[in-house]
Amino acid sequence: DTAVSQTPKYLVTQMGNDKSIKCEQNLGHDTMYWYKQDSKKFLKIMFSYNNKELIINETVPNRFSPKSPDKAHLNLHINSLELGDSAVYFCASSLGLTDTQYFGPGTRLTVL
Amino acid sequence: GNSVTQMEGPVTLSEEAFLTINCTYTATGYPSLFWYVQYPGEGLQLLLKATKADDKGSNKGFEATYRKETTSFHLEKGSVQVSDSAVYFCALRLIQGAQKLVFGQGTRLTINP
Numbered sequence: 001d002t003a004v005s006q007t008p009k010y011l012v013t014q015m016g017n018d019k020s021i022k023c024e025q026n027l028g029h030d031t032m033y034w035y036k037q038d039s040k041k042f043l044k045i046m047f048s049y050n051n052k053e054l055i056i057n058e059t060v061p062n063r064f065s066p067k068s069p070d071k072a073h074l075n076l077h078i079n080s081l082e083l084g085d086s087a088v089y090f091c092a093s094s095l096g097l098t099d100t101q102y103f104g105p106g107t108r109l110t111v112l
Numbered sequence: 113g114n115s116v117t118q119m120e121g122p123v124t125l126s127e128e129a130f131l132t133i134n135c136t137y138t139a140t141g142y143p144s145l146f147w148y149v150q151y152p153g154e155g156l157q158l159l160l161k162a163t164k165a166d167d168k169g170s171n172k173g174f175e176a177t178y179r180k181e182t183t184s185f186h187l188e189k190g191s192v193q194v195s196d197s198a199v200y201f202c203a204l205r206l207i208q209g210a211q212k213l214v215f216g217q218g219t220r221l222t223i224n225p
Contacts, residue, residue, distance in 0.1 A: 040217065041199055041217065041218040041220070042217050042218070043201060043215040043218065044215070045213060048212065056212050090155055090156065092155075092156075098144075098205070098207075098211055100158050100161075101158070101213065102158075103157070104155050105153070105154055105155045106154075
């Protein structure tokens, strides 16, 4: 009965590779988000989708591309991974733009 | 711009001690304010919130009051437990515009028995 789930939980990969992180929510929410948490625990929003439409796109390299196949899923694809991409990535969802956000458990990405 | 500043961590206390984690904000509009908690190995959970000046959010013994005059939203608890050990994030969300959450840098709290 997990509300917001992410896969994988850990991801270790080499520089230059392409990888994807998947997120699914079973809460019936319309809005989903991706956040990046760096090694100092600083948390910053990357993207937000509302009803499959991109509404927030922070200053994120073009190598990062979110994809929302339906309202319950928001996947994050990263091309040409760099060392600085190493972080914990959190997915979140909310009923609407102003409602409480529920976070997934996070995906720890390590780029070697 | 919009930003949130929290007291530097880590904070280490003994069980049953009084807790205060300071949070101040800068906002171009009228934000809602939040405290989120992140337990080890987990995602963030909403702890409490306040949507307008002088509102007090409370949950699990934690409290925070929205102080517009001092642009603050300090988190307090009268008697902490070992299970309160976690990272605490203060955040704001503007009512206008993109309505994204802006987080502080987080404060790691460790409670010793």
